[in-house]
Amino acid sequence: MAETVVKIENLVKRYKETLALDHFNMEIKEGEVFGLLGPNGSGKTTTMNCILSLLTYDKGTVEVFGKKMTPDNLEAKKNIGVVMQNVAVYDELTVYENIDYFCGLYIRDKELRKKYVGEALDFVELNEFKKFYPKKLSGGLLRRLNIACGIAHKPKLIFFDEPTVAVDPQSRNKILEGILELNKNGATIIYTSHYMEEVEQICTRIAIMDKGKNIALGTKDELKKMIKNTETISIESINVSEEDKKNLGALEHVYEVNSDGEKLIIKCNGGKHNLIRVLNYINEKNIPCGRVYSELPTLNDVFLEITGKELRDKEA
């Protein structure tokens, strides 16, 4: 059985009157890609900072590699890598010097460090920019440098705090692929994000946070099974009468029908041929319509159903 790498029990953190973490519990096993998902301000970064002893907390315990995490737990710190939400590099040092400096905080041996820095440069594909100063790098390249500085020393546990914020899709994919590769090479990953697609894509287990609480925990399939919704059928450019809505709602496995005059949304719970049944009804009644599609539930649906609100702002 895999060892527990991080264990949080009953963690409480207050910022004056605001309760940032409310009796939060979490356990992360070795080899996991653990996702902390939640809207902005839900307590993801606070959780991470408490685990890393960057923040003091009011109550609870945090254990890393089986020992209580404190600022003086240097043994644990040796095996931790952190990729901050904001880029944390020295503007005055080149790409190579930055990676070498941060790697040097962990690795004393110069030869070994040189090898590690070279590997980190290869990993983030920044070799051709190694003599560049950070100010000369684009946003995506800067993010990659930020990652290289956090992982060059080959840590066993790596924290990624929203590493893809303000990154173009191409760089984002590269970052996600890189994280999976690090995991494949043996690192345990803790990944915080408010992008549910990313968390779904790479995380083996997910904790959904809201208002400092862990509101759901499990694999993505386990999380999706927690909710009533199993399928959402959307029909565009359709105008249905109240009677039609009532009839559609009476179909087998359909539990909710909503229409805004332009789009019809039908939510189903279980069943295998929901879409066919809905289309047959529309065909029989000869109701004109536009595009029709069926979607499986997302983590946003999980969040929506548990909290009654969207996981992410509409524009995000």
Next chain:
Amino acid sequence: MQVFNTFFKIAKKQLPVTLMYIGIFVGLCIMMGNTARTDKDYYNFKACDLVVIDRDNSEMSAMLMKYLAGIHEVDTESDYRDEQIQDYLYYQKIDYVLYIEQDYAKTGTLTNVKRPDSKVGEYIDNQILVYESNMRALTHAGYSLEEAYALTLMASSADGLVTLMDKEDTWPPIYNALSFAPYVLIMVMFYVLAPVLAAFNHKEISKRLNVSPITSRSKNVQIVFGQIIMSIFIWIVFLAFIYLYYGIENVDGKLPFILLNSMAMIIIAASMAGIAGNLRLKGDILNIIANIIGLAMCFLGGVFVQVKFMGSTMLQVARFMPTYWYIRANEKIFSGDNTNEILLCIGVELLFALVFFMVSTVVSKQMRAASKS
């Protein structure tokens, strides 16, 4: 020693700015060296180029020409045409043309040609007017022409002596160089030390350092060690320049005090830069702050404007500037004052350094606490 090494790697990037300020300092020293004079008076009569055409050929006209020839370069031989005179005046080959008209001895008639609005022309007009007035007054009083000429000559030779206040002092040029030290040391420390400290105190970078297996104590010790080494290095560069440019022959027993005083100043500069660094000031804001603090302390503390020229209110303000105590110590060192008085001034400087250091430490702790809470 990773933090310590990186401290100097970042500091090395500030080398161009450091060199710039050392250049300014060298420039100031050279300028002060060139303007330092040993003679007492700063103002001399200027000899102008005059052409005098004597149409009277009397004894009086000859005396006037002799008088002018005693002050200026006078050409009485040339036979210029009017167009030539215009050209020579225009090209400033000559400054003034004086015509001593016929019957000058009786009527005193003189005419002249000069450049319009020429200060030189007015200067010579004035000299001739004074000469004429003296001669007439004296001859009317009964003096002979020779006696009147001799007395006029004597009266005109009494020059107004202008003496600058600091000319009374006989301090060597090294004194001036040491007086400018606060400006250079404050600016260099602000531009070299503050950005390095700001880089280490960067919020996100601090987080990275705090999650690394280096204790806060070790990190702080390495940074403080870096600060000390850098301050000593800048101090040595400064002293080396002083030694190479001025030598130490003229300072004899003053050397220990000079070293002590300049050391106190570099500690003050380092402590102030420490505050700026801990406040994470960088770029344009650091530029503005460094210039305001550097210039204000130097102007108010007597670096640029000597203390003896300051009004009483200014002096009250100056006492709250560490630069004032540095300058006072410097003056006392070179005027050979009592050792205790020199040490008192240096002591006050060190107190300022201590206050700045404590403020710097408090700022650092506050910033860290703010990011931890």
